[in-house]
Amino acid sequence: MSVTIRPERAGDQSAIRNLVSAAFAGTPHSDGSEPDIVDALRADGDLAISLVAQEGLDIVGHAAFSPVSIADGSAGWYGLGPVAVAPERQRRGIGAALIERGIAMLHERGAAGCVVLGDPAYYNRFGFAHDPALAYPGPPPEYFQRLVIGGGAPRGIVTYAPAFG
Numbered sequence: 060m061s062v063t064i065r066p067e068r069a070g071d072q073s074a075i076r077n078l079v080s081a082a083f084a085g086t087p088h089s090d091g092s093e094p095d096i097v098d099a100l101r102a103d104g105d106l107a108i109s110l111v112a113q114e115g116l117d118i119v120g121h122a123a124f125s126p127v128s129i130a131d132g133s134a135g136w137y138g139l140g141p142v143a144v145a146p147e148r149q150r151r152g153i154g155a156a157l158i159e160r161g162i163a164m165l166h167e168r169g170a171a172g173c174v175v176l177g178d179p180a181y182y183n184r185f186g187f188a189h190d191p192a193l194a195y196p197g198p199p200p201e202y203f204q205r206l207v208i209g210g211g212a213p214r215g216i217v218t219y220a221p222a223f224g
């Protein structure tokens with residue numbers, strides 16, 4: 060069955076929540092907060108891009124993009140995440156399709172760039188790279204990566220939307 064990538068629409072919310080919960084269950088880097096983060100981003104008006112992967116009637120993937128702020132005042136930057144694919148549907152390119160569509164939408168809306176916190180082995184295929192000038196305190200620095208879309212490379216500490224806590 061083919062997979063369609065499309066924006067979230069009314070009525071998807073509980074399926075997205077279940078999917079995100081299932082995808083992160085048991086992953087070592089998760090504290091189980093990801094479904095709440097997606098819901099809080101939506102409630103706060105910070106779910107700038109919310110894409111689902113639909114297979115038949117099932118939602119099997121989701122990617123969220125939300126605005127971030129950067130200490131140097133750079134505007135138009137977003138954060139990618141959480142990204143989730145149903146455990147039984149992983150490694151079939153669904154995550155990549157969601158991320159690529161989201162990056163294309165960021166280009167369309169004239170975004171300056173996007174950051175992501177995650178495994179460089181996965182995200183560098185989309186053009187994300189670590190820049191020591193851009194910091195997210197806490198995790199190992201190389202896990203924080205950025206993709207410049209338009210304009211220059213920003214500097215300083217990055218702050219995610221309040222939903223991330």
Ligand SMILES: CC(C)(COP(=O)(O)OP(=O)(O)OC[C@H]1O[C@@H](n2cnc3c(N)ncnc32)[C@H](O)[C@@H]1OP(=O)(O)O)[C@@H](O)C(=O)NCCC(=O)NCCS
Pocket residue numbers: 082083086140141142143144145148149150151152153154155156177178180181
């Ligand atoms: C990360 C995730 C979204 C990727 O989705 P996916 O549909 O399985 O990914 P794709 O099919 O597009 O890509 C698969 C490729 O990515 C690699 N990959 C998948 N997850 C990876 C990870 N966490 N770290 C490194 N590589 C990873 C696979 O090895 C595979 O590479 P290969 O094709 O060279 O073998 C999915 O594995 C998932 O939901 N994981 C649990 C939640 C999570 O950790 N999300 C990311 C943090 S926000």
